Amino acid sequence: MEALSVLAVAVASGKAGYVFLQRGQLQDWGITVKAAGSSAELVGFAQGLINELRPDVVVTEDCTKNCRKGKESKRLIQSLAELASHNSVLDVSVPRPRLFQSKYEEAQRLAKDHPEIAGYLPVQKRRIFDFEPRSMVLFEALALAQEVMKGPPTRLAALMG
Template identity: 60%
Template sequence: MAALKVLSVAVSSGRVGYVFLEGTQLLDWAVTTTVSNKATNLVAYVQELINTLQPDVVVTEKCNDDCRKGSHSKKLIASIAELASHNYVLDVQVSRRRVFQSKYEEAEYAAKRHPDLIGHLPKKKRRFFEFEPRNMIVFEALVLAEEVINGPPDKLAAAMG
């Protein structure tokens, strides 16, 4: 049986990050700030990723009551989920679990499993008045993807109907 190909897209204020995994192997990732301003730009970007990478599953964050995203980010996430539903891929929305005390601890834990991302870890934790490092969105996308890959199969089953 072929490994599941997963494209996970995470949206944050002013940036979008994605990771592409085949099974548990990380094959591609990127961060962009140019498509996060309008849903049409983001949809075109993600459609190009779907056409190029040909994933089996597109993962986004589930925007429920626990979601800490702003209204603009929620609209962008909804546009990605709608796009995925129009393609021949499974659209899986995952609630973001908070297992670690901070995103930085979560990123360090994820980088240990995927050493290619170690260079994208921030040098130091930000202070409350500083902006979040640009590359943190990649780790958010990775955590969402691993929730589907390593999680219980009910998330995939629910997406299949």
Template identity: 40%
Template sequence: MRARKILAVAAASGKVGFAYLNGGQLHDWGLSVKASKSIDQAFAQAKAWLAYYRPDLLIIEHVDQGTRKGNHTRLLIKAVKEAANELNINCASVVRRSRYPNKYAEAAALAQEFPQIEPWLPRPRKIWEPEPRNVIYFEALALAKGWLAARQKGLGSADGEN
């Protein structure tokens, strides 16, 4: 499958975010705190994003095993996938493999590649501070980049496409 328009959706505690790429270029990104509150709200928000952007492919994180994501976050990701299924949009899941020492280093590298998102680059947090909301943009973008890199190497996605 040749996906030109990609919507990558990431979920974390208290937020669900997306990055939208067209032709490998970042065109939009956003987040919803409301979507993280319940499975129904995650489903509705994902469906709205998918209906608006009409991507060729939805990319989500592969969370079946070996992930640190909590059960609620896993269910949010499953709801996003179900929204794609309902709209008949192909979905691929990507195993998140960190190539950087932490999320902030990864975000900085992504901001260099996609300078339009640089103003949203989160500063590294102190141990007692909550994770910055903007991190979710970079997690979604990293999912898209991971899928694109795997496709260039001919590896496909972690568990295939639906």
């Protein structure tokens, strides 16, 4: 499935991040705080990305079960999934993969695979009372994209009909 172009959008408390991969190579990425303020702003932001990047697949997190997101984040993710379904792209919602003991270990592994975003790795692991670094949402989006690209081909095939 690496031949497809994939736009993955992740939402976390007060922020959203996206990654765009084409043929398995990271082409574009970014973080927004402003657009994560409301569904309307986030949908407008995402529609701009879809119009500009022209992905084949838009990936969001599946918030139906085992999702650890808060109520507002779930609402924003649902808005994104709904937007994707109204565009001429394949919209896919996948459960958040949890293959590592921590998000920080996952981010380090993803940065090895995609060194162009290694500069976004947190300098140090956060303490329990610290806020999560803003950049972690990028690695969350990348994990979602890889879940679709490297996951079983039957998932995309079933969605394609």
